[in-house]
Amino acid sequence: MSLRLFRLRPPPRPVERDTVSLALEGLGEISIQRVRDPRAKRLKLSVDERGARLTLPARASLVSGERFLHQHRHWLAAQLAKLRPADDLPALLRGQTAALPLRGQSLPLHWQEGRYANLAQDDAGLHFQLPARASDATMRRTLRNFYEAQARADVGRWLPKYLPGLPRAPARLRLKIMSSQWGSLSPDGSMALDLALVLGRASAFEYVLVHELCHLIQANHSPAFWREVEARFPAWQDERDYFHAEGRRLKSTLHRLLSAE
Known part of the structure; x- marks a missing residue:
């Protein structure tokens, strides 16, 4: 032993x-x-x-x-x-903020008092309803929920067009605030997209979705991967240039709108 x-x-x-x-x-x-x-x-x-x-x-x-x-x-x-925040970057101030970014546009924002917190859109712009005693945290949470709902609606419109030809659909979708990336796809097929995408132009958001979907075919950035992207979204280079020019501003804008500072 x-x-x-x-x-x-x-x-x-x-x-x-x-x-x-x-x-x-x-x-x-x-x-x-x-x-x-x-x-x-x-x-x-x-x-x-x-x-x-x-x-x-x-x-x-x-x-x-x-x-x-x-x-x-x-x-x-x-x-x-x-x-550094530019003077024209919006901040979320109750009753004062006059416009909010959405899909590459600055939409007029109308404030009103109501029984519950809600943010909705119609032909006249955006309507923010808040109870008199609602906290700033409630206001920011309502805005984030609105942006998430809008982003999911966009993905829901685009996704059926690109599913044919893919080995499978994404397992799930998460919308989150990302520091540097615009999207990611995990090995189990879970997709994450930056919430700031819904602030920029819709074609740029759609490109990021296509980019991540193509990782279901090629889990890399090889020439074969870019051929898959090109076949589905020929104008992808224009959108990449857009992110180089506007990407940091989009992320900074979202951070300023949802930050407690």
Whole structure:
């Protein structure tokens, strides 16, 4: 009889988060989220509508992280400047917001008091009904529900046209706020689409749907994949150019409308 000793693996190190400040020309003192992630392989600096984020591997020193920030401060300033809310980006203010974006248009918004929270559309524009004591959180939730319903209606109109020729339909659809992507398809066939798509022009939204549907055929971005996209949506390059020009603005607009800030 022999006795074997088993070496227990130490538990994985948790992800650590804090903030660091950096002075940038034209932007002043900014706060950067600093994340020490044991899974990270290298130093990484990223920017989205939530702000800047510095990721450090487990063995990287804080000094190396600060040096990395200073080396890339001009790039960081340029990226953050692009994301600064423009004066014409709408905010959701009860009784004050006069228009909301939908499908590439700015629709007039009419406010009224009612027994329950509801947002509806007719030929005159959008009508926002709120109880007198409704909170700002209720107002934002009502707007998000409206956008989700509109996005699902669009997908419901387009999807039957593209299902023939696909190996299967998407298993389910989730609408979510995405930092950088516009859509994704998981191995089980579940599709996720960015809610900000419903703010932009309808043809761009439709292209993203087609793009993700084609991943049911080719789970990659190979030439074969792009041939599938081209066959179903010949003008896909125009929509990709649209996202390059307007994508960040769409995401920033949605963030501003639904944010508590």
